Amino acid sequence: MGINIKDLSFIYPGSEKKALKNIDLNIGDGEFCCILGKNLAGKSTLCYTITGFIPHFFKGKIEGKVLIDDLDTTDLPLHKIVTKVGFVLQNPFNQLSGSKFTVFEELAFSLENLGIFRNEMIERVEEILKKLKIYDLKHRSPYELSGGQQQMVAIASILVMKPKILVLDEPTSQLDPVNSKLIFSLVEELNNDGVTIVIAEHKIDEIVEFADRILLIEDGKIVLDDSPNEVFKTFSKYKKYTKYMRPPCFVKLAQRMEREGLWKKNNGYPINFEQAKKEFSKRPTI
């Protein structure tokens, strides 16, 4: 299922400033895109447009079009969009229904809305609890959890619906390193099964491992649209954008090694662990 955005601009109600400016963007079926950019750049706003929150929840002033699976989101009611597009919100607390007493009921509630029968519902909830390794939270109240546990439940409540397009807004902000890695791997697994992924993130070191495509937003505009490899392998490509995002940690290290005459660039900068290990073990003494 693809996403087509045509000349989209958006102004929040009561504001004069365009939060998005003339966005043209096509995301193909099965792509894995990451939205990067500073605070206030427009990452969440772009997520809202893809998920129908704009225009259905945030009214504002909108120009241009957003098509999901060739259907205009303006014409589709939110409860229809939800069946195609799953949206993990930036603040997990806002994801919870507010009406359920246990984590199990919270997740089952997601499926009730899709009209899924009881047996399948139970099976799917159990499956997602195990996948996210939060089975022990099954009978706990969603409001008596730690921040990170609540974020895991919020993610589960969307994944359990098995959407064809998954939009995640800084989904791992409160997760410990192992849980964070678990979520990135599960998202990659879904992507391998054909799910289209759009994720807004600050964690650049994780993103270069998983995403096919980086969309850098600055002041409501997409200023860069390329693969992580292309962006970071040569510094010349990245140079223009140092004010808007930091490079992966290995690029930074390699640049310093280069300056100090300890390493020479041949195939570009290493962007992940394996590449870095290979590059820096090359010396005869190791």
Place this chain on the structure above:
Amino acid sequence: MPKILVEKLKFTYPSGLKALKGIDLKIEDSESVVIIGENGSGKTTLVKHFNGLLKPTSGQVWIENKNTKDYSIAELSKTVGYIFQNPEQQLFKETVREELTFGPKNIGFSGNKTKSRVEKIAKMTNIYNLLDLNPRRLNFFQKQWVAIASILTMDPKILILDEPNTSQDFLGVNKLIDLIKHLLKSKKTLITITHDLNFASKISNRFVVVSDGKILLDDPPQNIFVRQKELVQANLISPPIPRLGISLGFKYPPISNKDFINMYRELR
């Protein structure tokens, strides 16, 4: 006299959940301590005992020799400032300015002193231009700064930051690091909870690892990042640069790029 002394602390939530299972901890004046560990391990529950938001089920918590069970939250707030993991639980006023003014007024600062602190802290936390806005209308990372500022205006000697970096971009994280260094220079005692071990190593040399309601390790990061068994137990992964150093045969995990380069030179 330690700034904070925790003895045999156990805590059980009203639901019956045993969150802390025997914690002993001593934090000295002007220290910077980082608390790390698995989601749900008890980090937030532990630090909420330092300003009396929670009282021990058993055991003792002493702040500057005062047993927290004998003092109210309001009294402890003069000494200990806790900044919530979710800033939305902390903000309740109509404007950012009122939010920043509330604390100092409440603990008896004069009108003039309050006003000058609000100005100073608003500038220090980059929210001066937000003072007349409603905090509910702000972006999450701005709420995080407002929550920090509304505690700093009270000038507490001990500050607890519960995951202050979660929705900050790289510039915001750098500003946080600068702020924490500045506070340490002015002799504050700082306790920071975070999952970002890289950020953690920039602000502290003492990592307290909490696992299943107990303290598993309390050591400098160099020692923590090589304890593979304990890292697994606490759902932690050492950061990429230290991991790279170890895999290249360095004796110790390099904490910074500078460390890495020095150890790399030594190897040849």
